[in-house]
Amino acid sequence: MLLEKTRCLKAAAQLSSQTVLLKELSRLSSHGGARRHFGISRPLAAKVPPPRKPRERVDIPGLEMVTYADRMHFVPGLTKPVGPRWERDYKDPRYYESPPAHEMPLFKETPCYVFNQRTSALEGVRQALWLTKTKLIPHLPPQLLSLTENPANQIPDQDERVQNAIKHARFWDTTQERPGKEKYSNTLLLNLLHLCATLQSSHPAIGRRIFSEKYSLAATWKRGEDVFQIRGQNGLLHNCMDPLPEVSGKQEVADTADHVLEALYPVSPTIDLQKVHVYKDEPNCTGFRGDYPYPHAHTLYFLEGADARCKLRPEQFRAKMLMFTFGNALVRAHKAYGTQPRHVLDRPITVQAVGTNGRIFQFMVLQLNTTDLSGDDGIKNQVWLEEDVELYDFAKVRPLIKKKQVKV
Amino acid sequence: MMAVSCLTRALRSMTLSQPALLSSQAITQTGLATQGPKMVVQCRGFLTTASLEQNRTFWKQREKYTIKPMGMKKTGGRDHTGRIRTHGIGGGHKQKYRWIDFQRLRYEPNNEAKPFEEKVVEVRYDPCRSADIALLAGGSRKRWIIATENMQAGDIIKTSGVIGRMAVSANEGDAYPLGALPVGTLVNNLEVQPGKGSEYIRAAGTSGILLRKVNGTAIIQLPSKQQVQVLETCIVTVGRVSNIDHNKRIIGKAGRNRWLGIRPSSGLWQRKGGWAGRKIKPLPPMKVYVNLPSISAK
Numbered sequence: 068m069l070l071e072k073t074r075c076l077k078a079a080a081q082l083s084s085q086t087v088l089l090k091e092l093s094r095l096s097s098h099g100g101a102r103r104h105f106g107i108s109r110p111l112a113a114k115v116p117p118p119r120k121p122r123e124r125v126d127i128p129g130l131e132m133v134t135y136a137d138r139m140h141f142v143p144g145l146t147k148p149v150g151p152r153w154e155r156d157y158k159d160p161r162y163y164e165s166p167p168a169h170e171m172p173l174f175k176e177t178p179c180y181v182f183n184q185r186t187s188a189l190e191g192v193r194q195a196l197w198l199t200k201t202k203l204i205p206h207l208p209p210q211l212l213s214l215t216e217n218p219a220n221q222i223p224d225q226d227e228r229v230q231n232a233i234k235h236a237r238f239w240d241t242t243q244e245r246p247g248k249e250k251y252s253n254t255l256l257l258n259l260l261h262l263c264a265t266l267q268s269s270h271p272a273i274g275r276r277i278f279s280e281k282y283s284l285a286a287t288w289k290r291g292e293d294v295f296q297i298r299g300q301n302g303l304l305h306n307c308m309d310p311l312p313e314v315s316g317k318q319e320v321a322d323t324a325d326h327v328l329e330a331l332y333p334v335s336p337t338i339d340l341q342k343v344h345v346y347k348d349e350p351n352c353t354g355f356r357g358d359y360p361y362p363h364a365h366t367l368y369f370l371e372g373a374d375a376r377c378k379l380r381p382e383q384f385r386a387k388m389l390m391f392t393f394g395n396a397l398v399r400a401h402k403a404y405g406t407q408p409r410h411v412l413d414r415p416i417t418v419q420a421v422g423t424n425g426r427i428f429q430f431m432v433l434q435l436n437t438t439d440l441s442g443d444d445g446i447k448n449q450v451w452l453e454e455d456v457e458l459y460d461f462a463k464v465r466p467l468i469k470k471k472q473v474k475v
Numbered sequence: 476m477m478a479v480s481c482l483t484r485a486l487r488s489m490t491l492s493q494p495a496l497l498s499s500q501a502i503t504q505t506g507l508a509t510q511g512p513k514m515v516v517q518c519r520g521f522l523t524t525a526s527l528e529q530n531r532t533f534w535k536q537r538e539k540y541t542i543k544p545m546g547m548k549k550t551g552g553r554d555h556t557g558r559i560r561t562h563g564i565g566g567g568h569k570q571k572y573r574w575i576d577f578q579r580l581r582y583e584p585n586n587e588a589k590p591f592e593e594k595v596v597e598v599r600y601d602p603c604r605s606a607d608i609a610l611l612a613g614g615s616r617k618r619w620i621i622a623t624e625n626m627q628a629g630d631i632i633k634t635s636g637v638i639g640r641m642a643v644s645a646n647e648g649d650a651y652p653l654g655a656l657p658v659g660t661l662v663n664n665l666e667v668q669p670g671k672g673s674e675y676i677r678a679a680g681t682s683g684i685l686l687r688k689v690n691g692t693a694i695i696q697l698p699s700k701q702q703v704q705v706l707e708t709c710i711v712t713v714g715r716v717s718n719i720d721h722n723k724r725i726i727g728k729a730g731r732n733r734w735l736g737i738r739p740s741s742g743l744w745q746r747k748g749g750w751a752g753r754k755i756k757p758l759p760p761m762k763v764y765v766n767l768p769s770i771s772a773k
Contacts, residue, residue: 117533189596189612189617332592333591333592333593333594333612333613333614333631334594334612334613334614335613335614335615337615338612338614338615338616338617340615342615
């Protein structure tokens with residue numbers, strides 16, 4: 068009897084302590100205190116608590132921490148002993164940690180600004196013109212325009228064949244209703260290139276050209292005190308055995324010395340460029356080996372939808388075209404004339420570029436006159452840019468309605 | 476006493492290989508009642524820190540500034556315990572957070588500390604606040620700030636930390652310390668401690684007035700007519716905050732409020748106490764954020 072009573076009393080005491088505890092804990096938690104709930108019947112927190120960060124260990128230099136390493140067991144109040152850092156004695160590529168930037172062998176104090184194929188320059192073409200020390204001339208040079216108008220250069224049934232090419236790219240090239248932008252711009256470009264290549268019988272020079280894709284370009288130059296680099300795999304390149312003839316004569320080239328580059332104040336020209344401290348010194352690389360039979364660059368072709376991750380506005384797209392064309396020209400100039408900056412090149416290097424988003428085309432001709440890009444004065448390079456040329460207005464599939472019935 | 480023995484029994488049953496974090500969960504599973512947090516401190520492996528951070532920005536993991544909009548987690552008015560702390564918040568359209576740089580006078584890491592200019596690239600709507608935001612580009616960095624009334628893309632905005640002898644005739648959108656501005660200018664984005672970042676006058680259409688400048692401090696009237704005394708080196712921007720017709724908009728329907736994340740209030744009729752009704756009382760005394768030296772020299 069007595070034992071039972073004591074047991075009941077104990078149980079009652081336990082229950083009351085539990086209710087008291089509940090109230091205490093709820094008061095504590097509502098004050099924003101520690102979320103501690105040991106065995107309460109209903110949960111006090113609704114969410115899983117976030118992973119707690121371990122306590123920060125402060126290293127005071129000169130202060131020796133007393134550890135329990137000598138005693139070989141935990142002693143409250145002494146710190147955990149930290150052993151020497153273990154490193155694998157063999158090289159395992161699965162567990163390799165790269166050293167921090169300032170310990171890398173190629174680390175340099177002066178940063179290098181890299182323009183890669185995903186860069187979207189804030190100021191667009193103006194920024195690219197300043198970086199490449201180039202003068203912009205609005206339309207294509209008259210020699211090229213006269214070439215296009217010459218009927219000997221035109222394909223028989225040109226309009227019809229071009230329309231067929233557009234229809235193939237926009238409508239017929241898919242099993243779905245409409246092909247996606249990357250697909251149709253790519254097919255359209257290849258179709259048009261094929262049409263141009265059919266002129267080979269009358270223009271044997273076309274046979275001395277070849278296409279190449281996915282080549283890695285790297286070019287370096289100094290502008291002011293900063294080092295700039297262009298790197299990346301940009302797009303389709305049309306290589307040629309013979310170099311392109313220069314567009315403007317010596318007199319015009321000398322006249323560009325009077326042109327003043329547009330200042331981008333207050334925005335600095337290095338904006339949006341990737342800043343790196345670890346870089347190779349002079350990585351001039353065309354993307355091909357030395358004995359490649361087609362050394363000269365003829366035309367570059369850029370597709371807007373090539374990289375799904377970066378979407379460029381037209382201005383930024385033109386800037387990217389200009390930078391990569393310049394990179395190709397500069398690398399070939401470095402190979403031909405050496406890496407020392409030269410004020411005037413004996414033979415200016417000309418490279419062309421075409422960019423498209425499937426409907427609108429941008430044409431560009433760049434002539435590299437100088438590799439001396441450190442100062443803002445002197446002879447400038449020239450670029451002729453034709454913007455926003457529409458090949459066709461729209462390409463839609465309209466249902467054919469005959470006798471009030473929709474035909475597929 | 477009994478609780479202590481139960482606790483020690485539980486602890487003894489746990490092997491040393493188990494990590495410390497699981498200990499509290501293990502005890503909840505065994506279903507024991509313990510005395511309280513005081514007991515636990517002596518045992519090894521129990522965490523004694525509590526989370527004290529504010530509830531609204533606990534989703535922000537990044538330390539480096541970026542202009543890219545980032546995903547935000549909504550709280551629904553709940554605090555870290557999971558209970559509603561503020562009623563009437565919840566739901567609404569998903570919003571991406573654009574990190575606004577409230578410290579206007581922030582020099583670029585490699586530049587020297589002198590007045591600089593920046594260009595406004597675009598002014599756009601921000602779902603997280605009533606004002607519009609502007610993307611500024613200067614030097615090699617871009618940042619978001621709260622746009623002022625007549626800011627347009629292409630403007631050049633000046634930020635300066637210099638207090639000259641003469642007051643500067645400030646253009647709208649420029650940022651100057653209070654000591655450099657003439658008395659009576661409309662200001663916004665007020666800092667109360669120099670270098671802390673602006674905390675006041677940031678809502679749409681608001682502006683404060685610089686009332687007086689008194690040896691080393693300046694007195695500003697906030698939009699609530701409360702007056703504040705701050706050091707004259709605190710940076711403010713000149714002009715009214717953008718989106719001035721924000722208070723004149725008509726919600727139109729209950730659904731639009733729900734899109735904004737405002738839940739309906741409780742419909743229960745509750746007897747109003749002394750807090751309700753119009754009150755006419757004198758302005759509260761001026762709040763002084765300056766530690767003035769006490770006059771105790773004798």
